[in-house]
Amino acid sequence: EVQLVESGGGLVQPGGSLRLSCAASGFPVSSNYMNWVRQAPGKGLEWLSIIYTGGSTYYADSVKGRFTIARDSSKNTLYLQMNSLRAEDTAVYFCARDEPRAMGYAMDVWGQGTPVTVSS
């Protein structure tokens, strides 16, 4: 079964760091474009980052320079390293796989989400 399971969320102080993990099963993360998306309380979806099969990465302006997307093929896991966290980073964070047949970004498999709260 194709599945994504996020972990690593929690409470962190402003300025702190957190690393989210997204364990994949049923497909290799290295063979698919993989994304991170978040939803802040009462807000809409916000795309954060993507990593291509070749390793290229792209980020939303809101997290560029603070967040880093990466993957470990041996563990079949996607990561999001989040530094210099701010209150506005409080959200539920989702990892998602890109639909292989799509020409543009289109996320067909999603994790259940992991909550991150940035507060003192």
Place this chain on the structure above:
Amino acid sequence: QSALTQPASVSGSPGQSITISCTATSSDVGGYNFVSWYQHHPGKAPKLMIYDVSSRPSGVSDRFSGSKSGNTASLTISGLQAEDESDYYCSSLTRNNTLLFGGGTKLTVL
């Protein structure tokens, strides 16, 4: 403010058809040929309904269809059902290889 503008809410009765629009207000989205639509029930994972403007993933009901005219993409749901009540988001690839989401539309089935 999102560069993809959606109506905040739409409503319809069971059996009717409704259309949700998504208008690109920024040239960042380029040719606007890579629009996707997601259904999102709060507390659950979003579900891909349409990709590349009008392609439907396997398993998605053919009551859902997508189209585009100029800088406005649309999601049409025909034969509205109670289970369709949800939040819907459009998204588009940008010239910078990033992704933008619309602000979301709350669909109410009356």
